[in-house]
Amino acid sequence: MRIDTAAGSILCDPWVNPAYFASWFPFPDNSLLDWETLGDVDYLYVSHLHRDHFDAEHLKRFISKKATVLLPEYPTSQLEDELRELGFTSFFKTKSDEVHELDGGLKVMIQALISPTDGPIGDSSLWVEHDGVRVLNQNDARPTDLTRFNELGHVHAHMLQFSGAIWYPMVYELPQAAKTAFGKQKRDRQFDRTWRYIDDLKADHVFPIAGPPCFLDDSLWQFNDIFGDEGNIFPDQSVFMSEYAKVGGTNGIVLLPGSVTSLTDKSAETTHPTDVDEFFADKQAHLEEMRERKAPIIAAEKASWRHPEIDVLGEMKKRIEPLLEESIYMAQGVGGPVRFDLTDGFGPDGEVVESIVVDFPGKQVRPYADEKVRYRFKTGRALIEHLMYIDEGDWVNSLFLSCRFSAARIGQYNEFVYAFFKCLSEERLQYAEGWYDEHEKAVEAEDTVLGDWTVQRRCPHLKADLSRFGIVDGNVLTCQLHGWKFDLPSGRCLTSVGHKIRASKD
Numbered sequence: 001m002r003i004d005t006a007a008g009s010i011l012c013d014p015w016v017n018p019a020y021f022a023s024w025f026p027f028p029d030n031s032l033l034d035w036e037t038l039g040d041v042d043y044l045y046v047s048h049l050h051r052d053h054f055d056a057e058h059l060k061r062f063i064s065k066k067a068t069v070l071l072p073e074y075p076t077s078q079l080e081d082e083l084r085e086l087g088f089t090s091f092f093k094t095k096s097d098e099v100h101e102l103d104g105g106l107k108v109m110i111q112a113l114i115s116p117t118d119g120p121i122g123d124s125s126l127w128v129e130h131d132g133v134r135v136l137n138q139n140d141a142r143p144t145d146l147t148r149f150n151e152l153g154h155v156h157a158h159m160l161q162f163s164g165a166i167w168y169p170m171v172y173e174l175p176q177a178a179k180t181a182f183g184k185q186k187r188d189r190q191f192d193r194t195w196r197y198i199d200d201l202k203a204d205h206v207f208p209i210a211g212p213p214c215f216l217d218d219s220l221w222q223f224n225d226i227f228g229d230e231g232n233i234f235p236d237q238s239v240f241m242s243e244y245a246k247v248g249g250t251n252g253i254v255l256l257p258g259s260v261t262s263l264t265d266k267s268a269e270t271t272h273p274t275d276v277d278e279f280f281a282d283k284q285a286h287l288e289e290m291r292e293r294k295a296p297i298i299a300a301e302k303a304s305w306r307h308p309e310i311d312v313l314g315e316m317k318k319r320i321e322p323l324l325e326e327s328i329y330m331a332q333g334v335g336g337p338v339r340f341d342l343t344d345g346f347g348p349d350g351e352v353v354e355s356i357v358v359d360f361p362g363k364q365v366r367p368y369a370d371e372k373v374r375y376r377f378k379t380g381r382a383l384i385e386h387l388m389y390i391d392e393g394d395w396v397n398s399l400f401l402s403c404r405f406s407a408a409r410i411g412q413y414n415e416f417v418y419a420f421f422k423c424l425s426e427e428r429l430q431y432a433e434g435w436y437d438e439h440e441k442a443v444e445a446e447d448t449v450l451g452d453w454t455v456q457r458r459c460p461h462l463k464a465d466l467s468r469f470g471i472v473d474g475n476v477l478t479c480q481l482h483g484w485k486f487d488l489p490s491g492r493c494l495t496s497v498g499h500k501i502r503a504s505k506d
């Protein structure tokens with residue numbers, strides 16, 4: 001999205017090239033826009049380092065290096081470092097939750113979220129004000145509430161995510177009926193969360209953005225929401241509009257690549273390059289056309305993944321064992337061995353040629369020894385070879401988001417498994433361990449009353465305000481921010497290990 005004002009233009013998260021092992025593509029396709037012109041901007045805002053927001057190749061080639069980068073306040077310098085490497089030299093370092101006035105009276109505020117589960121250690125939203133018109137590009141960030149933005153005055157346009165952007169539940173080795181049921185729950189939850197945010201901000205106009213991606217490789221094609229599957233977690237903008245109408249929403253505006261909205265404090269006038277309803281009615285045909293056109297890109301990427309000369313076990317040992325040694329919270333949180341079955345293909349299909357265990361209690365990486373494991377991942381050995389080859393420190397922002405794997409687990413979801421594999425560098429591991437340490441120690445003194453129950457006000461997961469996000473049904477509390485459930489009489493979290501809640505009945 002590009003925001004143009006009389007005091008300058010801001011380009012936000014220009015994503016064009018495929019991300020995550022060529023799995024995700026932007027839909028509708030935006031690669032044919034005039035990027036030379038669009039990239040000639042005064043400011044660049046990259047919300048976070050996820051590869052569907054930070055498109056290095058595109059930033060390098062098309063975005064003016066004269067642009068000043070509006071930088072979120074993150075605990076690590078990785079975003080700035082990577083942008084510098086691409087040739088950007090001018091940085092405006094914002095303070096989270098503080099309004100900054102730039103030239104010409106342009107005001108910006110970036111709220112940075114910094115828990116280990118936000119993006120690749122950091123996700124953010126951009127608030128902009130010029131000439132009395134206010135815009136919030138919430139993007140795919142999940143603030144616990146929107147209070148800080150509300151304090152700054154009525155917002156005229158609210159851009160936010162509404163679709164899924166994860167591998168759950170599709171990659172789990174579950175019976176189809178269970179997958180559909182979990183997917184449906186997730187799809188409903190995503191919409192509930194979106195309605196909650198929209199209702200919180202009460203902007204004049206709502207723009208569904210930041211997703212969903214489309215999948216053009218044959219092995220992932222089934223993830224596109226074109227088969228009438230109610231458990232598909234990737235509903236598109238047209239589905240957003242019909243669901244939004246069901247809850248009374250009348251102020252949604254869908255943008256296609258090339259659409260332009262002129263926004264004032266009184267109106268929003270939008271022009272489109274083509275009819276929006278017709279475009280989405282032809283979605284399957286558009287996807288098929290894209291699949292054909294992008295096939296050479298996928299083939300070229302696949303050809304670069306194999307590095308059979310790499311000793312995967314040896315390299316994993318070298319990289320991961322020192323981190324296991326240092327990890328306290330995450331290693332304890334995982335609490336058991338995690339197994340990687342590596343196939344001779346580019347995903348879970350194919351012959352398993354090697355099985356490796358990351359043994360969290362034993363602090364070792366070693367060959368699988370016919371033992372019971374909590375988590376098992378199955379993926380192509382070529383993908384892990386590639387991760388080793390490029391020295392990737394974040395397997396969430398590469399392997400897991402690619403959906404080119406399958407997973408099985410015993411028991412509940414364990415967020416520490418994914419948090420750990422996001423932190424395969426010294427800097428990130430130290431940061432995440434410190435964050436959990438503080439989080440664990442934080443005393444949650446405040447309570448709130450929900451129905452007959454008095455519960456701690458902040459969700460034990462990521463501190464959502466339960467007076468807004470909590471819903472009690474019988475003895476079960478659901479926090480709508482990420483959909484976690486808690487059994488109130490025992491306090492037990494029903495969604496993930498740990499995370500007990502304090503609750504009592506009046």
Ligand code: FES
Nearest residue numbers: 459461462479482
């Ligand atoms: S904050 Fe994530 S479920 Fe409550």
